[in-house]
Amino acid sequence: MWTRFAAIPAFELAVWSRQWLGWWCLAAVLAVVVWLWLNVHLFKPVEPTSWAARGIYGEQLHVDAKVPAEHKATLNWLIASGLTGFALIAWGLTTLNIWPLILGTVMVVLAQLWRIDRYGLLFQQHLREQAPDDAA
Known part of the structure; x- marks a missing residue:
């Protein structure tokens, strides 16, 4: 990653x-x-032992449409933020204007890092829900 x-x-x-x-x-x-x-x-492929790896496995859950409602709104907001950043990057590269390029890059990277973090939480939640009940 x-x-x-x-x-x-x-x-x-x-x-x-x-x-x-x-x-x-x-x-x-x-x-x-x-x-x-x-x-x-x-x-x-790596085992989901690191922050980044858990994020990658969580992203696969999103691809497989296994995202609980409490994660959807945040993920959609982060995707929209990343797309806005991408548009700024495109503008900056098209016009050779440095400020939209830098702003867009920061937006894309921050949105992606936050999204990976959210995917990691999603993956950990998925693992907890899949774990056998030890209390029984």
Whole structure:
């Protein structure tokens, strides 16, 4: 997960580099895209023992539509915040304007970190609900 976070500024720099590299910036963009593809295939799935791993397993519950109502509103808000940040990034990269780029990047990263934390809580709740009742 952490290696994918590194792709955010790398992609932004690759796109911004069109100022200096012209069309050659596409090689840098392609390198980031290839890294993101390889990233998924190079690293084996991990046990849910770390904060990040629990977040990844919780995200799978969201994908599988196993999200309790108390988590849905927060997750939807965080997704909307991340999309707003992404729009600011797109604006900043399109116009080569640094402030929307930085603001958008901060919004995307913070929303993603909070979302991963929420997914981790969701995963832990799921494990508690699936655990056999020891009191019986």
